Amino acid sequence: MVLIHFLSKNIFRPSINLTFRHINTKTVTLFNMVKYLTQEEATNIDVQLFNDYKFSVDQLMELAGLSCAHAIAKSYSKEQLSNKYIIVCCGPGNNGGDGLVCARHLKLFGYCTSVYYPKRTDKPLYHNLTHQCQEMNILIIDQLPNEADYDKYGLIVDALFGFSFKPPVRSNFVPVMDFMKCSKIPVISIDIPSGWDVEKGEPEEGGIKPEMLISLTAPKLCAKQFTEYQGTECCVLLKPN
Numbered sequence: 713m714v715l716i717h718f719l720s721k722n723i724f725r726p727s728i729n730l731t732f733r734h735i736n737t738k739t740v741t742l743f744n745m746v747k748y749l750t751q752e753e754a755t756n757i758d759v760q761l762f763n764d765y766k767f768s769v770d771q772l773m774e775l776a777g778l779s780c781a782h783a784i785a786k787s788y789s790k791e792q793l794s795n796k797y798i799i800v801c802c803g804p805g806n807n808g809g810d811g812l813v814c815a816r817h818l819k820l821f822g823y824c825t826s827v828y829y830p831k832r833t834d835k836p837l838y839h840n841l842t843h844q845c846q847e848m849n850i851l852i853i854d855q856l857p858n859e860a861d862y863d864k865y866g867l868i869v870d871a872l873f874g875f876s877f878k879p880p881v882r883s884n885f886v887p888v889m890d891f892m893k894c895s896k897i898p899v900i901s902i903d904i905p906s907g908w909d910v911e912k913g914e915p916e917e918g919g920i921k922p923e924m925l926i927s928l929t930a931p932k933l934c935a936k937q938f939t940e941y942q943g944t945e946c947c948v949l950l951k952p953n
């Protein structure tokens with residue numbers, strides 16, 4: 713799934729676009745309208761949003777996290793998850809911040825939500841986002857679930873790394889990457905599937921295989937490995953071809 717904020721000719725146009733990955737099926741692009749961003753272009757758009765359009769990071773993060781929560785709720789109903797937990801894995805950058813916001817809104821929507829946040833960022837915004845999660849009784853776990861507990865979880869939200877990720881994954885994040893790779897719980901990635909090269913996609917040695925990707929601003933080149941929807945509906949569930 714993709715949340716798009718097109719920035720073109722000074723027009724700031726928000727819309728939503730969705731991508732799903734169907735493992736073992738061919739990647740299908742329905743239209744050729746979408747612009748896939750390089751890593752540098754994605755960074756530059758963010759800089760433009762902050763410097764030229766005077767958005768604050770809190771504003772953009774709240775929009776991003778809320779949009780992700782909406783997209784997830786639309787695609788995975790509470791009934792479908794039958795009281796299983798959604799575990800949101802948050803990284804040290806803004807992608808992790810999107811995850812914390814997303815967790816808060818998922819909880820507000822009535823989902824059982826927990827957060828795994830192994831490397832907390834020592835900045836007021838992140839302290840506040842973490843505090844808000846705690847105040848909303850979102851379970852913040854310090855340990856990854858044991859295999860015996862996997863069936864308590866219905867979904868993993870991957871908010872570890874976004875468009876600033878540079879491979880390879882450093883050793884302190886290997887356990888959470890392995891958890892997302894091996895647990896068989898469906899993974900939803902925010903903006904970039906963590907561990908993937910932002911432009912080249914899944915690493916040759918094999919990476920996480922998210923069931924759904926939520927791109928922010930516009931899809932990055934790695935999203936070409938997903939089936940894509942580019943209509944005008946804000947949020948649409950695509951069926952496998």
Ligand SMILES: NC(=O)C1=CN([C@@H]2O[C@H](COP(=O)(O)OP(=O)(O)OC[C@H]3O[C@@H](n4cnc5c(N)ncnc54)[C@H](OP(=O)(O)O)[C@@H]3O)[C@@H](O)[C@H]2O)[C@H](O)CC1
Nearest residue numbers: 772773804805806807873874875876877878880881882903
């Ligand atoms: N455009 C929008 O609408 C918005 C998008 N947002 C989200 O922000 C991310 C990009 O955030 P950014 O903070 O620039 O970066 P990341 O979250 O991708 O990650 C940076 C942190 O990750 C560490 N890192 C990088 N590579 C590795 C690695 N190989 N192993 C371990 N750790 C890694 C990096 O560490 P450094 O020591 O290198 O600094 C950072 O700590 C975007 O994708 C969206 O999700 C915003 O919310 C704004 C709105």
